[in-house]
Amino acid sequence: MLLPAASQKSRLKLLIVLIAGLIGTATVLYANFLVAKLEAREQAAIDLYARAQQFIITSEGDNTGFILDEIIKANTTVPIIFTDEHDTVIDFKNIQIDSAATPAQRAARLRKELAQMKEQHQPIIVAGEGFRNYIYYRNSDLLVQLQRFPYIQLTVIGCFAVLAYLVFSSARRAEQNRVWVGLAKETAHQLGTPLSSLLAWQEYLKLSDKFAGEPIVEELGKDIRRLEIITERFSNIGSVPTVKPEPIGPVTRAALGYLETRVSRKVKFTIEQFFADDTTVCLNIPLYEWVIENLTKNAVDAMEGRGALTITMRALPRQQLVAIDVTDTGKGIPKNKLNDVFTPGYTTKKRGWGLGLALAKRIIDGYHKGKLSVLASEVGKGTTFRLLLPADQLVAGGGVVEEVAAVGA
Numbered sequence: 001m002l003l004p005a006a007s008q009k010s011r012l013k014l015l016i017v018l019i020a021g022l023i024g025t026a027t028v029l030y031a032n033f034l035v036a037k038l039e040a041r042e043q044a045a046i047d048l049y050a051r052a053q054q055f056i057i058t059s060e061g062d063n064t065g066f067i068l069d070e071i072i073k074a075n076t077t078v079p080i081i082f083t084d085e086h087d088t089v090i091d092f093k094n095i096q097i098d099s100a101a102t103p104a105q106r107a108a109r110l111r112k113e114l115a116q117m118k119e120q121h122q123p124i125i126v127a128g129e130g131f132r133n134y135i136y137y138r139n140s141d142l143l144v145q146l147q148r149f150p151y152i153q154l155t156v157i158g159c160f161a162v163l164a165y166l167v168f169s170s171a172r173r174a175e176q177n178r179v180w181v182g183l184a185k186e187t188a189h190q191l192g193t194p195l196s197s198l199l200a201w202q203e204y205l206k207l208s209d210k211f212a213g214e215p216i217v218e219e220l221g222k223d224i225r226r227l228e229i230i231t232e233r234f235s236n237i238g239s240v241p242t243v244k245p246e247p248i249g250p251v252t253r254a255a256l257g258y259l260e261t262r263v264s265r266k267v268k269f270t271i272e273q274f275f276a277d278d279t280t281v282c283l284n285i286p287l288y289e290w291v292i293e294n295l296t297k298n299a300v301d302a303m304e305g306r307g308a309l310t311i312t313m314r315a316l317p318r319q320q321l322v323a324i325d326v327t328d329t330g331k332g333i334p335k336n337k338l339n340d341v342f343t344p345g346y347t348t349k350k351r352g353w354g355l356g357l358a359l360a361k362r363i364i365d366g367y368h369k370g371k372l373s374v375l376a377s378e379v380g381k382g383t384t385f386r387l388l389l390p391a392d393q394l395v396a397g398g399g400v401v402e403e404v405a406a407v408g409a
Contacts, residue, residue, distance in 0.1 A: 017394050020161070023152050023269060031150035038143050042078050049080070050124040050135050077140040081114050085132045087115075113138075168191075188234035195231060222258060229286050241287055241367050245280040245392040248322055249273045255289040256311060259296050264305035274314040276395040281322055283389075287367060291360045295326045295385050298356065301349065302330025302383065315394050322394075324374060326388040332379040341374060364389070 082091040089110050097109050117123075124135040132224035138148075184337055206213045253271055258320075260269050299309050307329040314323050333341060339344045342361045347354030364372040368389055375386035 010319075019298045024157075027154065028150045031146065034145050035143060038146065039139065042140060042143060045082070046078060046124065046135070046137050050126055053082070053133075053135065054128070077142060079113065079117070079138050079140070081110065081117060081136045083114070083134050083136065085134070087114065090133065099131045184234040191227065191231045191234070195224070196349045197228055198227070198274050219261075226258065229289070232286060241284040243282040243284045243368060246283040246285060247277050248279055248281040248283070248324075248389070249275065249277045251283065251285055251288065251325065252292060252311070252313060256291040256296065259293060260276070261295070263300045264304040267300055267303065268308045270308065270310040272310065275310075275322070278393070278395040279315065279322065280392040281389045282392050284367060291363055291372070291387070292326075292361045294356045295387075299326060299328035299330060299383070299385075302332075303328050304330070307382075315391065315396070316388075317394055320391050320394065321370075322389045322391050324389070325384050326387075327382060327384040329382040332381055333374065333377040333383055334379055335377075338374050338377065342372075 073200055077094060079095050080093045081095070082093075083089055089107075092110060092113075095110070095113055096104055101109070114136055117138045120138045121136070124137075126135060183386070198220075202217065202224055205214075205217045205220070211217055256269065256271060296309065296394045297313075303309070309329075310325075310327045312323075312325040312327070314325075315321075316323055342357050343354075344358040345354045346358075361372045364370045364387060370387060370389040373386055373388075375384040377383040
């Protein structure tokens with residue numbers, strides 16, 4: 001059984017993240033291993049330094065030159081401060097202080113270094129008869145750099161990985177968009193010929209005495225107009241649609257009015273409008289009608305052709321928005337699938353591409369600066385999709401309620 005494309009991509013991304021995580025973990029662990037070894041060597045060097053100091057202080061002979069040259073002066077990396085029991089600095093080593101610093105600045109720098117050393121390591125005690133001194137030290141700059149290196153390395157690699165992913169994703173999306181645009185325009189071109197024939201047949205039926213006054217001719221005209229709109233949509237894919245203020249109530253009711261006679265008669269339509277018809281929203285009518293059509297057909301499919309469909313339109317004055325809720329009494333959406341319904345390729349239908357809701361969301365969110373989301377859903381009870389659109393003009397007024405009763409058992 002083949003996995004859906006979205007699932008395969010998710011697993012591939014997860015695999016890449018896991019491999020990257022393993023590489024990063026291995027890098028950090030190995031760096032920490034090296035840091036531990038280097039820290040142990042520095043600790044041993046400081047212990048030797050302390051014993052050498054102890055020997056020099058307590059030795060009564062003059063044969064300490066070798067110890068002074070080979071042990072004490074040999075430490076050129078680990079910062080050290082040598083103090084008495086009152087924390088008065090006796091000597092220091094491997095601490096960079098500006099030669100132009102004043103005595104106060106010099107003392108402040110040493111106090112700061114001493115505080116850092118106390119936080120990192122316990123001092124080594126050098127004691128003798130009548131005195132007790134302390135050797136404070138901290139990790140060398142080389143050790144500090146080695147500790148930071150794996151995190152800096154991982155950050156740089158991560159930044160390059162994210163940049164590469166964004167570049168390749170953008171290139172892939174651009175290529176996919178070019179394919180879809182080409183396919184859409186070719187589809188519009190192919191629809192042109194049969195559409196012209198249908199227009200000719202409609203004119204023939206209008207002039208025919210046999211079909212004069214028949215409602216089928218008018219309904220055929222509506223379907224031809226719908227095909228023209230669909231063809232126009234396909235031909236305009238790839239270009240930025242034009243939006244302008246339109247009366248949202250009448251436009252929505254007109255789109256639903258066309259669909260009411262073309263879906264199962266066992267579905268009861270209820271249209272509720274709680275603002276005046278003068279309320280306007282910046283719309284591209286063909287695209288907006290397509291969104292309403294898609295949401296309605298999905299709702300009818302979820303109800304398997306039997307149930308109640310309610311479209312509620314209300315104003316949200318504080319947010320200067322118009323909210324349109326499409327509520328069905330279908331099978332509902334499981335909670336773990338709510339985030340997938342707008343993913344291209346996701347579908348629960350046996351025959352379908354899973355592009356309808358993804359395109360609808362792109363039309364509303366991208367072109368109309370609104371928001372399409374699942375407001376509520378409960379398995380076995382139904383789903384409510386909500387459209388939020390910025391209002392161009394909100395006009396309060398009486399509500400409009402239209403009902404088309406279900407027919408048949």
